[in-house]
Amino acid sequence: MSDIIQLLPDSVANQIAAGEVIQRPASVIKELVENAVDAGAKHIDIAVVDAGRTSIQVIDDGKGMSETDARLAFERHATSKIRKADDLFDLHTMGFRGEALPSIAAVAQVELKTRQRGEDIGTHLSIAGGKVMGQEPCACPEGSNFMVENLFFNVPARRKFLKSNNTELNNILTAFQRIVLVYPDIVFRLHSNDTELLNLRACGLRQRIVDVFGNRLNQDLLPVKVETSLCGIHGFVGKPESAKKKSAHQYFFVNGRYMRHPYFAKAVMSAFERLIPQGEQVPFFLYFDVSPKDIDVNIHPTKTEIKFENEQAVWQILNAAVKDAVGIFSNATTLDFDTEGKPDIPVFDPDNGASMPKVDFDPQYNPFTASVPSSGGSSALHLSRMGSANFHASRLGSEGLHASRMGSSASAFADLDALAGGASSSSFNSTPSSMPEDLFPQENSTTAGTKQVLEEKAPSHYQYKGKYIMTAVKSGLMIVDQHRAHIRILFEQYQKQLEAKKMRAQKVLFPESLELTAQQQVTLGQIMPELQAMGFELTSLGGNTWSVNAMPEGLDGINVMDLLHDMLDGVHVTGDEALQKVNEQLALTMSRAAAIPYGQVLQNEEMENIVNSLFLCGNVNYTPDGHRILCILKQQDIEQMLGE
Numbered sequence: 349m350s351d352i353i354q355l356l357p358d359s360v361a362n363q364i365a366a367g368e369v370i371q372r373p374a375s376v377i378k379e380l381v382e383n384a385v386d387a388g389a390k391h392i393d394i395a396v397v398d399a400g401r402t403s404i405q406v407i408d409d410g411k412g413m414s415e416t417d418a419r420l421a422f423e424r425h426a427t428s429k430i431r432k433a434d435d436l437f438d439l440h441t442m443g444f445r446g447e448a449l450p451s452i453a454a455v456a457q458v459e460l461k462t463r464q465r466g467e468d469i470g471t472h473l474s475i476a477g478g479k480v481m482g483q484e485p486c487a488c489p490e491g492s493n494f495m496v497e498n499l500f501f502n503v504p505a506r507r508k509f510l511k512s513n514n515t516e517l518n519n520i521l522t523a524f525q526r527i528v529l530v531y532p533d534i535v536f537r538l539h540s541n542d543t544e545l546l547n548l549r550a551c552g553l554r555q556r557i558v559d560v561f562g563n564r565l566n567q568d569l570l571p572v573k574v575e576t577s578l579c580g581i582h583g584f585v586g587k588p589e590s591a592k593k594k595s596a597h598q599y600f601f602v603n604g605r606y607m608r609h610p611y612f613a614k615a616v617m618s619a620f621e622r623l624i625p626q627g628e629q630v631p632f633f634l635y636f637d638v639s640p641k642d643i644d645v646n647i648h649p650t651k652t653e654i655k656f657e658n659e660q661a662v663w664q665i666l667n668a669a670v671k672d673a674v675g676i677f678s679n680a681t682t683l684d685f686d687t688e689g690k691p692d693i694p695v696f697d698p699d700n701g702a703s704m705p706k707v708d709f710d711p712q713y714n715p716f717t718a719s720v721p722s723s724g725g726s727s728a729l730h731l732s733r734m735g736s737a738n739f740h741a742s743r744l745g746s747e748g749l750h751a752s753r754m755g756s757s758a759s760a761f762a763d764l765d766a767l768a769g770g771a772s773s774s775s776f777n778s779t780p781s782s783m784p785e786d787l788f789p790q791e792n793s794t795t796a797g798t799k800q801v802l803e804e805k806a807p808s809h810y811q812y813k814g815k816y817i818m819t820a821v822k823s824g825l826m827i828v829d830q831h832r833a834h835i836r837i838l839f840e841q842y843q844k845q846l847e848a849k850k851m852r853a854q855k856v857l858f859p860e861s862l863e864l865t866a867q868q869q870v871t872l873g874q875i876m877p878e879l880q881a882m883g884f885e886l887t888s889l890g891g892n893t894w895s896v897n898a899m900p901e902g903l904d905g906i907n908v909m910d911l912l913h914d915m916l917d918g919v920h921v922t923g924d925e926a927l928q929k930v931n932e933q934l935a936l937t938m939s940r941a942a943a944i945p946y947g948q949v950l951q952n953e954e955m956e957n958i959v960n961s962l963f964l965c966g967n968v969n970y971t972p973d974g975h976r977i978l979c980i981l982k983q984q985d986i987e988q989m990l991g992e
Contacts, residue, residue: 369447369448369451370455372400372511373399373400373499373516374516374519374520374523376400376404376452376456376496377394377396377400377404377406377520377523378523378526378527379451379452380448380452380496381406381527382448382527383449383492384406384410384492385527385534386410387408387410387411387412387491387492388410389408389409389410389491389534390533390534390535390550391408391534391535392406392407392408392534392535393406393407393408393539394406394524394536394537394538394539395407395540396517396538396539397541398513398541399514399517399520400499401507401510401513402497402498403495403497403498404494404495404496404497404499405493405496406492407491407492407493408491408492409489409490410491410492411464411465411491412462412463412464412465412467412470412490412491413462413464413471414467414471415471415483418460418471418483419480419483421449422449422450422453422458422473422475422480424450425447450478452496453475453476453477454477454478455500455501455503456496456497456498456499456501457475457496457501458474458475458476458494458495459472459474459475459494459497460472460473460474460475460493460495461493462488462491462492462493463489463490463491464490467490469485469486470486470488471483471485472484472485472488477501514870514871514873514874517540517870518870520540521545521866521867524536524538524546525560525867526606527606528546528548528560529553529556529557529599530604530605530606531604532550532551532552532553532556533550534550535548535549535550536548538866544891545866545870546559546866548560553584553633554569557584557633560865560866561597563863564913565590565597565631568586568590568631569584569585569587570584570585570587570673570674571583572634572669572673573669574665574668574669576665578638578642578658579636579637579642579662579665580636580638581636581665581666581669582635583633583634583635584633584634585630585631585632585633585634585670585674586630586631586632587630587674588623588624588630588674590630590631592628592631592917593629594629594917595918596628596629596630596631597631597632597633598629598632599632599633599634600612600613601635602636602638602643602654603637603638603640605654606652607652607653607654608652608653609653609654611663612662612663612666615670616630616632616634616666616667616670617629618667619670620670627975634666642656642658643655643656643657808820809955809956809959811830811950812827814947814948815829815830815831815946815947816829816830817830817833817950817955817958817959819955819959821980823980823982824981824984824985825980825986826979826980826981827978827979827980827981828958828959828977828978829975829976829977830944830946830948830950830955830958831943831946832943832976832977833958833959833962833977833978834939835936835939835940835971836939836962836965836967836968836971836972836977837958837961838939838942838943839936839971839972840965840966842935842938843935846881846931846934846935847931852883852900853884853885853899853901854883854898854901855885856896856898859896859897860895860896860908861889861893861894862886862893862895862896862909862912863892863893864892864893864894864913864916865892866892868913871916878931879934882900882934883900883901884896884898884900884912885897885898896908900938907941911938911941914937914941915934915937918936939972962978
């Protein structure tokens with residue numbers, strides 16, 4: 349039998365490697381920019397056309413390459429960053445495997461212009477599909493200029509399954525942000541279709557975060573810094589009030605390399621336990637300085653998963669550091685006692701001093717000379733009668749006391765009858781024998797009266813703590829979350845209006861400026877037709893600034909800027925299905941913003957309207973994002989708890 353195993357051609361091997369390393373245009377940018385950082389560049393420019401489908405260009409002012417190095421750089425496993433196997437456990441660079449450039453060249457057409465520092469002439473190299481097309485000297489600036497065109501031109505299946513331009517551009521921005529947040533001392537510029545998306549100057553870390561994600565985040569950042577023998581941690585975490593349900597900016601970096609680590613994310617979130625609502629997230633930007641010997645970065649092709657030697661110890665250090673940051677800046681909440689109806693006692697301040705309280709009194713007042721007015725109303729008459737009755741009781745003994753009591757009772761009931769409009773002079777002459785009939789009516793009349801009072805006075809709904817609506821149902825006691833119920837009601841209303849294109853625009857008297865991040869800018873272009881159909885009218889003011897000239901009716905009292913920011917972030921989360929789910933996301937965002945908040949006191953009619961409207965919805969049990977709206981406490985459970 350003949351041999352059947354054979355070596356694959358280099359072109360096929362490179363294409364197989366490219367399948368792991370180069371997944372989309374964002375992967376190309378990541379590898380090229382990381383190489384530029386390793387080359388010591390201080391200025392890096394990135395330009396993409398058609399979200400990288402047509403071309404990707406990365407220009408840097410690093411140390412450049414010689415003629416030989418430029419050729420060897422496109423050979424598999426050729427690198428200047430490691431020499432032996434032991435170097436894998438002491439990495440100080442981003443790239444190290446020598447697979448990036450040959451993988452890119454295997455699936456694209458690549459041109460490289462590079463010149464070393466101090467050299468007069470550079471070199472120009474052309475490669476297509478892994479084959480060198482030519483190499484010649486050229487005049488070019490110091491550094492390297494990579495032009496990658498027609499990505500996946502020789503792998504049609506991979507090119508066919510690329511997502512929309514907006515989706516791929518969002519992926520490019522994500523990869524770009526993970527790099528620029530690590531190197532604030534490097535100038536980065538990003539252009540898309542000749543439009544500048546980001547222009548980041550050299551600055552400090554906090555300013556870099558603000559430049560990337562907007563000024564809104566600046567006031568919500570708390571610094572974190574701790575140094576131990578095991579690791580050092582620095583960066584920023586968000587305040588509890590900056591928590592979001594989705595799209596919170598959460599970044600971990602280890603020795604300048606971005607990583608995903610759910611275990612460490614739990615350490616951060618556990619520090620905010622009972623400070624933020626369950627299910628919400630806070631932003632964080634945390635940087636770990638660990639000995640390269642204590643981590644392994646070569647466990648995943650994308651190098652975003654890192655193995656720590658002492659994960660539990662690092663977890664404890666991280667958790668303590670975040671708790672300390674939140675506590676130092678007085679963001680830890682105090683015990684929440686129920687103080688409703690209690691007096692507000694101010695806290696003693698020794699610096700302000702205390703003064704002796706003063707007592708006001710009338711020195712001319714004499715209680716023994718004060719007289720009851722002779723001419724008064726029914727109250728004066730009642731007081732005089734009671735006074736005379738008590739006077740006579742003191743002199744007549746028990747019989748006189750009994751008589752005086754009966755007389756005072758008769759007068760008291762007479763006064764109540766008078767207030768009710770049925771008083772008469774004969775009320776004072778009623779005999780004791782008739783009293784039981786008036787005070788204790790027949791059983792049938794009592795039952796009917798009680799039933800009538802309950803029907804008139806007993807509310808059909810009860811609001812508890814300004815949060816829950818409680819109402820009786822056939823099976824027991826139903827408890828409804830008023831905020832979530834209103835979200836469900838508004839969500840279905842907005843959805844119907846969006847589907848029918850019946851949203852009406854309302855002009856804004858004073859237009860407001862909307863400042864967007866680069867990612868929000870891309871998302872805005874993606875959903876602009878849907879926003880216009882809803883009733884929003886936005887006008888570009890240049891750059892990433894827009895003017896809000898109109899908004900849908902029914903949003904009075906809502907912060908439109910926050911609404912649009914949340915909307916754009918939410919649509920970005922949906923990823924590839926953004927266009928299909930945009931109406932749902934817009935309706936959900938608007939519903940959350942317009943729903944009645946917790947703590948708002950509702951009248952019985954308002955609670956009745958919410959309950960009735962809720963049961964007209966398609967789903968009465970859950971909100972659009974999956975939270976429970978109501979629960980029922982069964983009658984038998986109530987009786988069991990009471991021991992009946």
